[in-house]
Amino acid sequence: MRADKKTKLLAKQLFRLSxxxxxxxxxxxxxxxxxxxxxxxxxxxxxxxLYHRAIQTEVAKSQALVEHAGAVSDATLQLIENxxxxxxxxxxxxxxxxxxKLLAGLRVRVGSxxxxxxxxxxxxxxxxxV
Amino acid sequence: xxxxxxxxxxxxHESGIVQQFGLEPKFVLMQVVSFLILFSVLYKFxxxxxxxxxxxxxxxxxxxxxxxxxxxxRLAAAAQExxxxxxxxxxxxxxxxxxARKIAKDFADKQQADAxxxxxxxxxxxxxxxELEHRKMLDQARGEIARLVVKTTEQVLAKKLxxxxxxxxxxxxxxxxxxx
Numbered sequence: 361m362r363a364d365k366k367t368k369l370l371a372k373q374l375f376r377l378s379x380x381x382x383x384x385x386x387x388x389x390x391x392x393x394x395x396x397x398x399x400x401x402x403x404x405x406x407x408x409x410l411y412h413r414a415i416q417t418e419v420a421k422s423q424a425l426v427e428h429a430g431a432v433s434d435a436t437l438q439l440i441e442n443x444x445x446x447x448x449x450x451x452x453x454x455x456x457x458x459x460x461k462l463l464a465g466l467r468v469r470v471g472s473x474x475x476x477x478x479x480x481x482x483x484x485x486x487x488x489x490v
Numbered sequence: 491x492x493x494x495x496x497x498x499x500x501x502x503h504e505s506g507i508v509q510q511f512g513l514e515p516k517f518v519l520m521q522v523v524s525f526l527i528l529f530s531v532l533y534k535f536x537x538x539x540x541x542x543x544x545x546x547x548x549x550x551x552x553x554x555x556x557x558x559x560x561x562x563x564r565l566a567a568a569a570q571e572x573x574x575x576x577x578x579x580x581x582x583x584x585x586x587x588x589x590a591r592k593i594a595k596d597f598a599d600k601q602q603a604d605a606x607x608x609x610x611x612x613x614x615x616x617x618x619x620x621e622l623e624h625r626k627m628l629d630q631a632r633g634e635i636a637r638l639v640v641k642t643t644e645q646v647l648a649k650k651l652x653x654x655x656x657x658x659x660x661x662x663x664x665x666x667x668x669x670x
Contacts, residue, residue: 430656436664443575443668462661464645468667475670480649483640490637 367403371410375418382450384418421471424454427479429462429478436466444470 374396378388400427401407424444426437437454444452452470459467466477 366639426658430651430653432660436660437628439664439668443670447670460648463644464651464656466660466663466667477666479651479659480644483643487633487636487640490632 364403367406368410370401371414372406373406374411375414376413379418383422384415395461402410405416417438417471421448422452424448425465425469426454426456427459427462427469428456429458429460429464429480432466440466441466444468 372450373374378384378392396404396411401487424440426432426440437456441452441454444454448470454468461480463479463483465472465476465481467476467478467481469475
């Protein structure tokens with residue numbers, strides 16, 4: 361079922377209430393969920409889905425997923441956190457995930473943005489260029 | 491005629507000839523009257539119709555001759571006119587035949603030109619298709635070769651890259667990504 365205009369507006373308002381200083385606040389999110397549970401607005405399920413998607417997107421913007429092949433030191437993760445925080449003008453937390461398919465190098469995903477410097481990526485680019 | 495006959499009869503009577511031949515004037519007169527009556531009857535019912543018939547026949551013959559002459563003249567004119575018509579018809583027929591030959595020749599030339607153009611077009615399309623197919627095949631071969639090279643390279647690198655190599659590459663990647 362597609363959400364109507366009022367449902368989208370309510371989900372957007374609830375999402376704004378969940379932010380404190382531009383960051384998602386766990387307490388605010390708990391309060392919003394309690395409000396929804398108590399009031400049970402019209403199309404509550406659609407509102408919750410939209411709200412969940414917005415929170416997920418916002419949280420992803422504050423997290424840098426670092427895929428790597430080979431060892432990555434904490435110092436490296438710290439460097440990436442600092443660089444992304446500076447770029448996006450907000451605190452960004454880096455988390456590492458091993459990915460042997462990359463062969464060597466790093467792939468950093470912040471929200472929907474992807475930064476990559478890997479051997480597998482270069483080989484793929486080479487293959488596409490031929 | 492009657493006075494002459496009377497005079498002759500009178501002269502013969504006076505000279506005595508009448509008595510010698512036994513002629514009687516009254517019988518002669520009766521014969522003359524009978525002859526006249528007979529002549530008039532013959533003339534009215536025999537001679538006159540015969541003459542009229544002959545004149546009518548002569549007129550018919552003259553009319554026939556005149557009509558024959560006119561017919562001959564008309565026939566000559568008709569023959570001349572028909573000859574002229576035949577000549578004109580022959581000229582027109584020749585003209586039509588020439589025109590038909592010209593049209594047929596033009597049509598054949600046009601058909602030949604169209605066929606030549608179609609053949610050239612088909613040939614060009616076939617050449618283009620062959621060239622396109624050739625390029626497509628080359629692209630496919632190139633892509634397949636590239637895929638195999640990349641896969642082989644990946645397999646080789648996965649085996650040959652040491653942890654030290656990976657760490658060095660990761661450091662370089664970190665510098666690259668943090669410089670964005």
